[in-house]
Amino acid sequence: MNLxxxxxxILDGEEGEGARKALxxxxxxxxxYGAEDLVPITSAHLSGVSYKTIGDGGIVYLEHxxxxxxxxxxxxxxxxxxxxxxxxxxxxxxxxxxxxxxxIDLYGSMGVETSCSCTPYLAGNVPRKGDHVxxxxxxxxSMVNSMVGARTNREGGPGALAAAIVGRTANYGLHLxxxxxxxxxxxxDIDGSLFSHSLLGQAVGSRIGNGIPYFRGIRPDxxxxxxxxxxxxxxxxxxxxxxxxxxxxxxEHSTEGLEVINIGDDELKDxxxxxxxxxxxxxxxxxxxxxxxxxxxEMAYYLEGKVKKSDVKVWFCTSRQVRxxxxxxxxxxxxxxxxxxDTCMVVTPVEGLYxxxxxxxxxxxxxxxxxxxxxxxxxxxxTLMEVVM
Amino acid sequence: xxxxxxxIASGRAEAEVLVLNxxxxxxxxxDTATGELRVGxxxxxxxxxAFRRGKGSTVGSYTIFDLKTKNLAPAGIINATAETIVTTxxxxxxxxxxDGIDIDALxxxxxxxxxxxxxxxxxxxxxxxxxVSGIVRRGDDILLLxxxxxxxxxxxxxxxxxxxMEAGEGPEDxxxxxxxxxxxxxxxxxxxxxxxLIRGDGIIWKVHPVLFxxxxxPTLNWEHCDYRWVSPAxxxxxxxxxxxxxxxxxxxx
Numbered sequence: 001m002n003l004x005x006x007x008x009x010i011l012d013g014e015e016g017e018g019a020r021k022a023l024x025x026x027x028x029x030x031x032x033y034g035a036e037d038l039v040p041i042t043s044a045h046l047s048g049v050s051y052k053t054i055g056d057g058g059i060v061y062l063e064h065x066x067x068x069x070x071x072x073x074x075x076x077x078x079x080x081x082x083x084x085x086x087x088x089x090x091x092x093x094x095x096x097x098x099x100x101x102x103x104i105d106l107y108g109s110m111g112v113e114t115s116c117s118c119t120p121y122l123a124g125n126v127p128r129k130g131d132h133v134x135x136x137x138x139x140x141x142s143m144v145n146s147m148v149g150a151r152t153n154r155e156g157g158p159g160a161l162a163a164a165i166v167g168r169t170a171n172y173g174l175h176l177x178x179x180x181x182x183x184x185x186x187x188x189d190i191d192g193s194l195f196s197h198s199l200l201g202q203a204v205g206s207r208i209g210n211g212i213p214y215f216r217g218i219r220p221d222x223x224x225x226x227x228x229x230x231x232x233x234x235x236x237x238x239x240x241x242x243x244x245x246x247x248x249x250x251x252e253h254s255t256e257g258l259e260v261i262n263i264g265d266d267e268l269k270d271x272x273x274x275x276x277x278x279x280x281x282x283x284x285x286x287x288x289x290x291x292x293x294x295x296x297x298e299m300a301y302y303l304e305g306k307v308k309k310s311d312v313k314v315w316f317c318t319s320r321q322v323r324x325x326x327x328x329x330x331x332x333x334x335x336x337x338x339x340x341x342d343t344c345m346v347v348t349p350v351e352g353l354y355x356x357x358x359x360x361x362x363x364x365x366x367x368x369x370x371x372x373x374x375x376x377x378x379x380x381x382x383t384l385m386e387v388v389m
Numbered sequence: 390x391x392x393x394x395x396x397i398a399s400g401r402a403e404a405e406v407l408v409l410n411x412x413x414x415x416x417x418x419x420d421t422a423t424g425e426l427r428v429g430x431x432x433x434x435x436x437x438x439a440f441r442r443g444k445g446s447t448v449g450s451y452t453i454f455d456l457k458t459k460n461l462a463p464a465g466i467i468n469a470t471a472e473t474i475v476t477t478x479x480x481x482x483x484x485x486x487x488d489g490i491d492i493d494a495l496x497x498x499x500x501x502x503x504x505x506x507x508x509x510x511x512x513x514x515x516x517x518x519x520x521v522s523g524i525v526r527r528g529d530d531i532l533l534l535x536x537x538x539x540x541x542x543x544x545x546x547x548x549x550x551x552x553x554m555e556a557g558e559g560p561e562d563x564x565x566x567x568x569x570x571x572x573x574x575x576x577x578x579x580x581x582x583x584x585x586l587i588r589g590d591g592i593i594w595k596v597h598p599v600l601f602x603x604x605x606x607p608t609l610n611w612e613h614c615d616y617r618w619v620s621p622a623x624x625x626x627x628x629x630x631x632x633x634x635x636x637x638x639x640x641x642x
Contacts, residue, residue, distance in 0.1 A: 025480040028398050032471050032488075054448060057421070057455030061481060064454075156447045158477045 001030055001170075002037045010166060018069025022165035029159050030170025039132045039171040043074045044164035045120050046112065047136035048157025050081035050347035051100045053371075059099060062106040065161065072167035075112045076120040078137045079290070079317075080104060081348050083340045084116070090340065091353045112164070116342040117319035119226065119290040121148065124321070129248050132175055134163035138233030139226060139289045139363065145240040147225055149248035151175045154239050174240060181253040182214035182242050189217055189264040195360050195380035197224040201231025202271040202362035203263050210237040214255050216244045226289045231362035275365040275378040282354040284337070284384050285345035287317030288361035296322055296339075299381065300329035308336045310388045313354070317344040336388065346371055358384050390517035390593060392494075392586075395471075396508035398479040398486035402465030406499040407436040410492055414445025415452040415478060424461035437501045438463035439492050443475030453478025465503045467492070467510060494586035494593050516592050521564040522636045523550040525574060525601045531642060532607065533624060534571065535615035547617075548630035554597070560584075564599035572607035572616075582639030587632060598636040 003011065011027070013020040026038065048054050054062075081100045082092045092100075108114045117123055118137050127133050127150035135141040135152040136159075144150040153173040155163065163169040173179055186204055190196040197220055204213055213232070220228060220243065232238035242250040291299070296318060308314075314337025323330055323341045330339045345364055350357065350372040358377035359365055368374040377384075409429045419426055424434035434456075443449065453475070456462040466479055471488035479486040485505030495501070495512075502511040525532040533547045550571045554563040561578050568574050582598030607616050621642040624633065 021481070024399065025477060028476050028480045028486075029473060031395070031397055032473070032476055048447075048451075054451055055455075057451035058448070060458050061451050061454045065481075156450070156473050156477060158450055158481060159473065 001027060001035060003027075007038060007168070016068050018065065018067070019166055021065075022069060022162035023168075025159060025162040026166060026168060026170055030172060033170065033172040035170035035172035037171050038168040039175055040167060041073055041134050041163055041169050042131045043125055043127055043133045044071065044160050045076050045078070045125060045133075045135040045137055045140055046107070046157060046160045046164065047078040048161070049078045049103060049107070049116055051096060051103055052081045052347055052349050054103070054157070059103060059106075061158070062103060066106045066109050069165045070111045071164040073164055074125060075164040076125045077104070077107055077112055077114060077116045079118055079344045079347050080116040080342050082343050084342045086338065086340065089338060090348065092349065096349065110165070115320040117290050118344065119292065119319060122222070122290075122292050123319050132169065134160045134169040136160040138239070139230035142229040142233055142239055142241065143226055145174060145180075146229065146242065146247050147222065151180075154237070180240060180249060181212065182255055182258060183211040184208050184213050185255050185258045185260040186213045186215050187217055187260060187262045188215055189262070190268060193380065194224055194227060196268060197228040198231050198360060198362045199268040199271045200263055201228035202235045202275065202366075203267045205232035205234065205236030205238050206271070207261060208236055208238065210239070212240050212242070213238065214242045214244065214250070214258070218243060219246050223292055223295055227361055230289050231366075234363040234366040271362070272378060275362060275376065278356050278375045278377050281312065281356040281358040281377050283313045283315065283345070283350065283357040284388070285315040285317065285357060285359050285364065286361075286381060287315070288344055288346065288359060288364035290344070291316060291318040291322065293322050293326060296326050296329050296333065300332040302382070303332055303336055303385070306389055308388050312388050313337060314388060315340055315345060336385070350374060360384065390512050390515050392490060392510045392512070394487040394489035394508045394510055396505055397471045397476055397488050398484060399505045400483060400485035401502070401504050402437065402485045403500075403502040404435060404437040404464035406467075406495050406497055406501045407431045407433055407438050408492060408495050408497045409438070409440040411440065412442045412444040413440040414443070415449035415475070416446040418445070419452070419456070421452060421455055421459070421461070424456065431497065433463045434461045435464050437465045437467060437503065439467040439490070439495050441469045441492055443468070443472045445474070447474055449474045450478035450481065453484070454482045457482035457484065465501075465505075467495070467501070467503060491586045494588045496588065512593070514591070517595060518592055519554040519595045519597065520551055521554060521560050521567060521597045521599050522548065522633070523564040523568050523578075523599045523601060524636065524640060524642065525550070525568070525572075525576070525603050526642070527602075527604055527618060529620055530618040531621055531624070531637070532572075533617050533619055533627065533629070534607070534609070534613040536630070537612055537614040539611060543630045545628070546630045547624070547627045548633055549636065560597035560599055564597070564601075568601060571610055571612050574601070574603050574605045574607055576601045576603045580640055582636065585632075585635055585639070596632070596636065598639045600640045
């Protein structure tokens with residue numbers, strides 16, 4: 001691999017052991033995928049935050065790394081295993097909470113912004129078109145690749161942290177324009193609801209794996225795009241999509257000769273049935289990915305004047321920024337459930353609290369059975385809220 | 390003998406090989422209190438752990454680091470194909486990693502030295518023997534030769550024109566020489582396939598597949614007792630030398 005003089009200096013240890021080790025990891029990952037050089041990044045977004053997912057091994061690693069390293073670019077964190085403030089209300093144990101707070105402190109000591117969200121692009125970490133970034137979190141990286149036109153691969157937690165520490169990542173895959181072309185055309189014939197976009201993502205991801213779809217027939221706003229991107233990354237491994245006449249790079253590539261798949265009501269119905277296996281649930285959770293300001297406002301508007309009548313728990317998961325910015329709307333939602341920040345239904349230890357849960361997010365409904373041992377129901381916000389009213 | 394792979398995670402390690410000839414997930418695949426494998430047999434601590442490719446949860450990177458802090462990590466890792474999870478774990482835990490190695494050629498108990506900066510695997514107790522396996526194509530058919538009773542290896546079995554490479558010889562020259570000796574066909578190769586390894590006792594054979602195009606009928610010497618022109622598909626039903634099919638695949642036949 002071709003390294004610049006500055007990069008070689010880091011690798012020789014002249015900028016400290018932490019930076020040397022980080023660059024070694026960035027270079028090793030680049031070698032696997034045939035990168036010829038490294039590319040400077042403007043931001044990073046790190047996964048590997050929840051104690052539930054990284055465990056004690058992750059803590060030992062972060063304790064080690066944080067001794068000698070600071071991030072060089074603005075860096076944000078993925079959701080953690082609990083609401084940093086309201087974890088007792090969630091039923092999280094003292095032991096789990098202590099370890100979780102320790103993990104977040106370790107990231108903080110390296111200069112990482114410690115609010116934890118899967119939608120950093122809605123809360124200040126916003127790349128520009130053409131920026132190279134190193135983002136983990138499959139839905140967020142798909143959003144910045146697709147809706148922003150920034151460039152990132154599917155980074156893992158330690159790889160993204162290493163990239164943040166040296167301000168560079170390996171130049172391969174989606175950092176190169178020739179790998180950002182669509183691989184399949186999706187003709188979508190769906191209604192414009194948020195939930196249909198969730199199911200559309202499920203249907204497409206399960207069909208195309210790690211391909212790059214080029215959509216016709218939809219014009220998703222940010223909320224529709226994020227639930228669709230999350231679903232495609234969970235049911236498949238889609239890291240980027242184009243929408244005709246809509247996303248910033250859609251006009252830069254040809255679709256000539258590509259396979260065309262059609263997704264309509266029948267395909268959405270199949271996707272729905274594959275995810276939704278129970279009727280009654282103990283927990284209903286929204287906000288995968290985290291609810292935007294607009295979603296919280298719309299939910300509050302819908303619930304205004306209505307009354308909750310069942311004891312099914314409801315979680316609204318969002319970022320700390322959104323929860324702090326909308327106290328009045330949050331108060332309305334709180335009459336129906338708990339508005340949680342910094343966490344979500346997938347990375348918190350739901351399995352110790354409930355056996356069945358529901359969400360409007362196809363991503364959540366993919367992961368709840370495996371990561372949280374849940375029996376799952378998948379339905380729209382309105383349909384699920386009618387259950388409790 | 391030395392096998393050239395790809396340097397992934399730096400450092401040098403010398404240890405006894407533990408082979409797991411499958412894909413492996415560190416999360417769940419090993420007991421982190423003891424280093425004992427939960428899939429397959431053996432303990433990876435201090436060994437040269439050879440497996441095909443990493444799989445499973447990305448948490449596996451942290452598992453490798455966790456093993457290292459408990460002094461239970463492997464001394465080195467050999468992969469057929471490195472991927473993100475194991476590479477990340479190897480780098481953060483300072484474990485040398487070399488990939489691009491044919492895991493089939495290794496046996497548990499082999500003494501091995503890897504160099505994660507040059508990408509080499511040294512097997513000091515094993516001898517390397519490089520052989521050519523020459524296949525002549527005529528139209529849609531290929532020429533198979535039946536080894537005579539006097540042959541010490543694989544008598545009566547069907548194969549190509551084959552033999553040991555001599556010192557200083559490349560696969561092209563060795564294959565042309567063997568073909569001329571064994572069939573009187575004088576030809577130069579049209580394709581050299583990617584080589585592969587076959588494990589024997591104390592020996593690793595490195596097989597170079599070589600393709601010729603020729604119309605001549607062969608004139609056999611003592612090494613063979615019969616020949617046939619057959620389609621590549623028909624060769625599957627014949628009693629052939631080991632991994633002849635691999636030779637054909639690597640020649641696009």
